[in-house]
Amino acid sequence: xxxxxxxxxxxxxxxxxxxxxxxxxxxxxxxxxxxxxxxxxxxxxxxxxxxxxxxxxxxxxxxxxxxxxxxxxxxxxxxxxxxxxxxxxxxxxxxxxxx
Amino acid sequence: xxxxxxxxxxxxxxxxxxxxxxxxxxxxxxxxxxxxxxxxxxxxxxxxxxxxxxxxxxxxxxxxxxxxxxxxxxxxxxxxxxxxxxxxxxxxxxxxxxxxxxxxxxxxxxxxxxxxxxxxxxxxxxxxxxxxxxxxxxxxxxxxxxxxxxxxxxxxxxxxxxxxxxxxxxxxxxxxxxxxxxxxxxxxxxxxxxxxxxxxxxxxxxxxxxxxxxxxxxxxxxxxxxxxxxxxxxxxxxxxxxxxxxxxxxxxxxxxxxxxxxxxxxxx
Numbered sequence: 449x450x451x452x453x454x455x456x457x458x459x460x461x462x463x464x465x466x467x468x469x470x471x472x473x474x475x476x477x478x479x480x481x482x483x484x485x486x487x488x489x490x491x492x493x494x495x496x497x498x499x500x501x502x503x504x505x506x507x508x509x510x511x512x513x514x515x516x517x518x519x520x521x522x523x524x525x526x527x528x529x530x531x532x533x534x535x536x537x538x539x540x541x542x543x544x545x546x547x
Numbered sequence: 548x549x550x551x552x553x554x555x556x557x558x559x560x561x562x563x564x565x566x567x568x569x570x571x572x573x574x575x576x577x578x579x580x581x582x583x584x585x586x587x588x589x590x591x592x593x594x595x596x597x598x599x600x601x602x603x604x605x606x607x608x609x610x611x612x613x614x615x616x617x618x619x620x621x622x623x624x625x626x627x628x629x630x631x632x633x634x635x636x637x638x639x640x641x642x643x644x645x646x647x648x649x650x651x652x653x654x655x656x657x658x659x660x661x662x663x664x665x666x667x668x669x670x671x672x673x674x675x676x677x678x679x680x681x682x683x684x685x686x687x688x689x690x691x692x693x694x695x696x697x698x699x700x701x702x703x704x705x706x707x708x709x710x711x712x713x714x715x716x717x718x719x720x721x722x723x724x725x726x727x728x729x730x731x732x733x734x735x736x737x738x739x740x741x742x743x744x745x746x747x748x749x750x751x752x753x754x755x756x757x758x759x760x761x762x763x764x765x766x767x768x769x770x771x772x773x774x775x776x777x778x779x780x781x782x783x784x785x786x787x788x789x790x791x792x793x794x795x796x797x798x799x800x801x802x803x804x805x806x807x808x809x810x811x812x813x814x815x
Contacts, residue, residue: 482698
């Protein structure tokens with residue numbers, strides 16, 4: 449965070465909007481997401497496909513709540529990470545092979 | 548001082564590349580540097596009208612490259628200020644009329660005669676931009692505080708980095724301080740955080756930019772408006788002077804006096 453940010457965070461709260469909903473903040477949030485996808489070269493469509501494939505693989509092993517799966521690119525310090533949050537319903541007992 | 552070749556670019560069109568090129572070139576000449584501004588937008592000639600030199604064109608960059616004239620015959624001397632020259636491009640040709648190699652050769656030829664060679668790049672990321680940037684050492688990226696412009700700036704910065712231009716510095720143009728203050732617009736801080744490159748200047752949205760382009764007189768020729776000062780500051784920073792940044796993000800102290808009072812240095 450540069451010195452400009454510090455200044456704008458000190459004075460920015462005097463604005464008419466709450467920080468989360470102001471058009472300026474909205475622009476910033478949208479840009480951040482768009483650029484993460486641009487820089488990683490992963491389109492929202494690819495994310496959907498990847499999410500679908502990951503679900504298929506994980507489903508073979510565990511019972512997951514598909515509706516609650518959250519897969520997103522997130523900023524972590526200086527890098528971008530693919531972060532998945534996959535709620536597990538019950539771990540399936542695996543049948544032992546050959547007995 | 549070694550001559551410097553600087554491409555002015557943006558990705559997105561209409562953010563003020565040509566205006567920035569004309570004003571910075573004029574301001575650098577005002578600092579006593581010998582400057583040539585080249586219109587790198589073959590087929591969409593604009594720099595000549597912004598600089599008010601459209602009636603002086605005899606030969607163009609393309610003519611010089613095609614061997615119809617010598618390069619110095621395509622140079623137009625700005626009579627209003629010493630040391631300022633412009634090379635117009637052709638209006639009737641297409642982007643392919645000038646190749647990267649030819650552009651490199653033109654820039655290298657001009658290095659022996661000038662302190663600064665500024666190239667106004669076309670919008671976009673295709674051959675027109677690549678050719679315009681080919682001969683440059685450094686880059687100035689112009690953006691406005693809008694999602695689309697910043698996104699394209701990010702893309703162009705990536706390309707400039709891969710072309711090994713250095714330094715690559717940012718100009719944030721058309722800032723509306725009162726909108727930033729209200730939280731209605733991206734501030735310079737936001738843009739810098741997101742793009743993570745060095746800032747060389749910020750230019751507030753100013754009606755004098757419109758009137759100056761109507762008249763064909765770059766603001767930095769004689770103007771003293773806020774945008775004129777901003778462009779002069781940019782030129783001074785490019786020339787290596789340590790000029791404090793105007794701070795356009797914080798609440799107004801009222802009027803022009805308050806505006807300058809708010810100016811602060813951040814050591815960049």
